Amino acid sequence: MGTIKILIGKELGNYFNSWSIYIGYVVFFCVCGFYAWLSANNLFYIGQATMKPVFAVINWLQFLMISALTMRSFAEEKRNGTLELMLTKPVKTWELIDGKFFSCLLISLIALLLTFPYYVTLAFLGNLDHGTVLLGYFGLLCMAAGYISIGIFASALSRTPVTAFFVHFGIAICFQLLFGMLAEQFNQGFMNSFFNYLSMEEHFDSLSRGILDSRDILYFCSICAIFLSLSRFCIYKNRY
Amino acid sequence: MDVIVENLTKSFGMQKAISAVSFKARQGEVLGFLGPNGAGKTTTMKIIAGFLFPDCGEVYFGKDSIRKNPARIKQSTGYLSEHNPLYEEMNVVDFLTFIAKLHRIPRYKIDSRVVDILQLCGLEHEKHKNIKELSKGYRQRTGLAQALIHDPEVLILDEPTTGLDPNQIAEIRELIKRIGREKTVILSSHILAEIEATCDRVLIINKGKIVANGTSAELRSKSNAGKTLRVRIGSAGEEDIRQALGALPGIQKLNHPAGSPFFELQSDRETAIEQLIFDTCARNGWYIQELTPVETRLEDIFRQVTQN
Structure with a gap:
């Protein structure tokens, strides 16, 4: 655990040392704010005290931004050779992966916390169901964790950050959109429930409606476990 | 700590990089690794340092095997790789502190250790610069500093004096010799004079096989x-x-x-x-x-x- 903490410290230091992360935060905050308060169907217009429309925007924004956040993680380390430096230090491969995973997750958490003032404002304006909103935030964090693990896998697979970006986009869009669309194609039966189960949107929906189901938690945990193990496999493969 | 390499074999696809390489590096000895380009020096070093896995064969550090106790071995090994990869966006002090923490140097000792190593490697005037702003020579010194920071039992150096000025080369050679009196040092170089000046024993590798092994005097008499x-x-x-x-x-x-x-x-x-x-x-x-x-x-x- 100590090593992971050291690695997280280093990763966060590197992220917050560059301008791009602050630009990312400002863009994220502004776009969410614009959609929540200023756009055509803003929170005043719908006449209900609910964060659901804002969550939908956050969901898509973080989907895009996590690609940019994770693309460098391993692709750049491989290209610069620093992966060799790390793996000849007393650091295990899974510690390296977890360090990157948790640092990205913390960055996503900070981004989500930036939208907390919207929630507070809305709570003053109307009668808000706090449980639902908090579960919605939890759902967004789970989705972020899922996409980060996919992003780290894409980065471990690719030689350059740009390739990693597109690989991540390709895999993540399946979970974000395509599996849901496929499920709609099959009205019912096994295929319908299978694709519905795979679709991340479906699991997020039930959380944002305020239903805490162990199956959803299990789903997000399995996504993280599967993609992080695949990343470990990719890194191991390069060393053989 | 002695380093024993037994029957190390490694292929990349169809191409055999090294084949049945065996040797022993004793404690208190500087072992020089010589060979033409593509002979397998770097591959051997990468395997000893624990980055690559061999197809077959074993490396023992004392009683620990590279397959069974890699963590313990890496804790007592310092490795400077050929291209000297470093985190470009970190500054020298932060980087060395980070490496020291990874090696589990107690927190209260880290600062003094970093100051010592900066002095040893002549980096005091560059310590607050980002690594990407350093010249090649200073980068090399930083690489050497990260390999030495935890006072390792075994030091593996892949072409350590590339890019250094003549004064620094002499200093580094002197440093390697000093370390080599107590520790085990494995060093590779293209510069024959360097091997002759620093190493107690020379190993010549060609096309993945060891073709000569002995002190320079022994090699001369055998020639x-x-x-x-x-x-x-x-x-x-x-x-x-x-x-x-x-x-x-x-x-x-x-x-x-x-x-x-x-x-x-x-x-x-x-x-x-x-x-x-x-x-x-x-x-x-x-x-x-x-x-x-x-x-x-x-x-x-x-x-x-x-x-x-």
């Missing part, structure tokens, strides 16, 4: 090139001397560079060539002004074993 002598003879014509020396038994080669008063002759090791030269001179009434044995250079041995 099948004969002994070479430099002779200067007075009070005689050059042509007479050339004929007389050329007629001696056991002579392999006789050189007389134009304009030089010296003759360079190579003979087989069994012939007592010095005595024959003396007798010839005495017979002809010539006198010997100089008779110097020329040692076989490591370069010649290197060429001999890697070109066959």
